[in-house]
Amino acid sequence: MTDAAHASHKILRLEVRGGFWDGLEMDFAAGLNCIIGARGTGKTTILELCRHCLGQAPIDDPQREQQLTKLIKANLDRGTVEVVIETRDGMIYRVHRGATGDEPEVSDQRGSPVEISLHRGQVFAADFYSQHQIEDIAISPRAQLAIIDQFITDEIAEIEPERRALASDLEKNSADIHRLRQAIADREEALAEIPELKKRLEALDVGGEQADDINREVALKGSRDQEKRTIKRADETLAASLDKLEDLTRTVKSFGRLVERSEGENAKLFERLQLVLEQAGNDVAGQLGSARKLIEETRASVEDLERELGEAHAGQEQRYAELLQKHQDAQAQAREGARLQARLNELLEQKRQVERRRQELxxxxxxxxxxxxxxxxxxxxxxxxxxxxxxxxxxxxxxDIRVGITQFGERVDYADCLRDALKGQGRHYNALVSRIEQNLPPRELVRLLERSAVSELATALEIRDEQADWLIDRMRAAEDGKLLLDLEALQLEDRPKIELCDGGTYKDASTLSTGQKCTTILPILLLDSDRPLLIDQPEDNLDNAFIYETVVRNIGAVKAKRQLIFVTHNPNIPVLGDADAVFVTESDGQHGKLRTNGDVDKLKLEIEQILEGGAEAFLERKRRYGY
Structure with a gap:
């Protein structure tokens, strides 16, 4: 949670050029900002323009993202939107974006482009919630987890690069293991031929006076085949090493580009960092150049030896041919022996390759x-x-509200993966999938499957051995064995549980009425954070008593530490929340317009007219209540 003295991100200004809100300019306060106006005057669009400009579309909800994309295109047309932001470190940036899918362009206060990204919220982040989205959060464990993570963004950001690197390494590891397993499997059937070839060679009888000489020449011919393969393999290995060194050289030469331009007070330090990295890249590239030269010289020597070997082989092949010519009666057996020996040498080389691959595996x-x-x-x-x-x-x-979390509790992806593997098998597999995802973590399941542990699997899942045997066969065969690698690497997410105390009993938010869902989620969103909070109609589905007793109270507690920007139709929020800035919108149906803005005292007549229904309605309610 954010400390009271902790600086926070802020949205300072919004400017729109073109489209429905052409000419709009809004300067937001650091505390509570309320946007009010009649329905259809474009209040929601203002929030969504901010979201769009900052590149914070809800990418985990494709349907909502598509809706917002249509809204932006319809209201911005060919125009542009610019948002001025201040980071919690006090840095001010201008973010510019059109209606298309182009990335936001970021510049400093002077308008000079800066190479920073707003992705992942490491430079700047804000929390946006569209109308009805709060209710949706109550039924979405992923959305609830995202809310929890918003309070620990910095800590997660420190871990995330290492996690992404490990996940990438694991993905490559899976691909390499699958490739090696396939290569080994492709060779094993052919290798079974080796014992038979050896028997046939031993049984082959060339005969004749020169039998020993011919048999020796046949064996030497086989050795020559093996020699050619050996020198070819050496050359291929050296060539592959040169390619790897070339790739590595390109990587180290780009060390200097790892540093993004800094506009902060430590810019000089980052200039030095760039120089250090560039120098290191050049030094390492020089060493790699020396290594490349050594390998190239070695490869040239190998090529010389290959030519020398070819010349030697030519003379030896001539001798072999002359010997066979002298002994016509042994030619057929000799050729058959040479063919068998060549095939045996080929398979023995493949066997050595398989053994190397097994070691690599x-x-x-x-x-x-x-x-x-x-x-x-x-x-x-x-x-x-x-x-x-x-x-x-x-x-x-x-x-009133309590929050818990279960490690690895979110298993939807796990269950989906299992269903995809088992569907179409003519069995009722849904119950089996449920047993697996409830009783066996992915890694433990894979361990049992790879060991073909029928009894252990049957016991763990409380199924018959026959079912366990079928499951093992099906899962191991799926996607040529790749499924097990994917399952083993599957990272189960944690699952939150948010509950509301109702009549002395805690109830899961997903089971509550619409109003109770919002009653449960909104107080969490209103806790202090260093990220601006933008909500479209936070009062939806809430009664005025809750708004006054809980929402307004929470606003008062947090607005000194967190910027709040709300679209609202409820007077309690700007009036009792003591809004620092109120913006009044109006529209002629074609274009929106900011009629006026100011603090809550300056705009009390507009608030009274738009949110209370006018003075007469307000006084009539007062009379009815007997005050």
Whole structure:
């Protein structure tokens, strides 16, 4: 949770050029901002223009993202929107974007482009919630998890690069293991021919006075085949090493581009960092150049030896041919012996390749275990952060609301993966999928499947051995064995549980009425954070008593530390929340216009007219209530 003295991100200004809101200019306050106006005057569009400009579309909800894209295109047309932001570090940037899918363009206060990205919220982040989205959060574990993560953005950002790197390494490891397993399987059937070839060679009887000489020449011819393969393999290995060194050279030469231009007070330090990296890249590239030269010289020597070997082979082949010419009766047997020996040598070379691949596979399997362990450790760290945050939220909101979290509790992706593997098999597999995802984590399931542990699997899932045997065969065969690698690498997400105390009993938010869902989620959103909070009609589905007793109270507690920008039709929010800035919108149906703006005292007549229904309506309610 954000400390009271902790600086926060802010949206300072919004400018629109073109479209429905052409000419709009809004300067937001650091505290509570309320946008009011009659329905259809474009209030929602203002929030969504801010969201669009900052590149914070809800990418985890394709349908909502598509809706917002249509809204932006319809209201911005060929125009542009610019948002001025201030980071919690005090840096001010201008963010510019058109209606198309182009990325936001970021510049400094003077308008000079800066190479920073707003993705992942590491430079700047804000929390946007469209109308009815709060209700949707109550039924979406992923959305609830995202809310928890918003309170620990910095801590997760520190872990995320390592997690992404490990996930990338694991993906490559999976591809390499699958490739090696396929290569080994493709060769094993042919290798079964080796014992038979050896028997046939031993049984082959050339005969005649020169039998020993002919048999020796046949064996030497086989050795020459093996020699050619050996020198060819050496050359191919050297060539592949040169390619790898070339790729590595390009990588180290780009070290200097790792540093993004800094506009902050530590810019000089980052200039020095860039120089250090560039120098290191040049030094390493020089060393790699020396290594390349050495390999190229070695390859040239190998080519010389290959030519020398070819000359030697030519003379030896001539001798072999002359010997066969002298002994016409042994030619057929000799040629058959040469053919069998060549085939045997070919298979023995393939066997050596398979053995090398098995060794490589063993190394990759060990590496895979380490990668999985490291990912699991990172997940444990993230879970500990989430668990701490859930406890802090509960401490702030109990007894009304409590938040818990279960590690690896979100298993939808796991179940979907299992269903995809088992569907179309003519069996009722849904019950089996449910047993698996409830009782066996992916890694443990894969361990049992790879060992063909029928009895253990049957016991763990409480099924018959016959079913376990079928499951093992099906899962191991799926996608040529790749499914097991994918399952083993599957990272289960944590699952939050947000509950409301209703009549002394805690109830899961997903089971509540629409109003109760909002009653449960909104107080969490209104907790202090360093990210601006933008909500379209936070009062939806809430009664005025809750708005006054909870929403307004929470606004008062947080607005000094967190910027709030709300579209609202409820007078309690700007009036009792003591809005620092109120913006009044109007429209002629073709274009929106900012009629006026100011603090809540300056605009009390507009608030009274738009949100209270006018003075007469307000006084009539007062009379009816007997005040």
């Amino acid at each position: 063993n190394e990759l399997t060990k590496q895979r275990g380490n990668l999985l362990d490291q990912l699991s450790e990172l997940h444990d760290r993230v879970f500990a952060l989430r668990q701490r945050t859930a406890r802090e939220i509960s401490a702030r909101l109990e007894p």
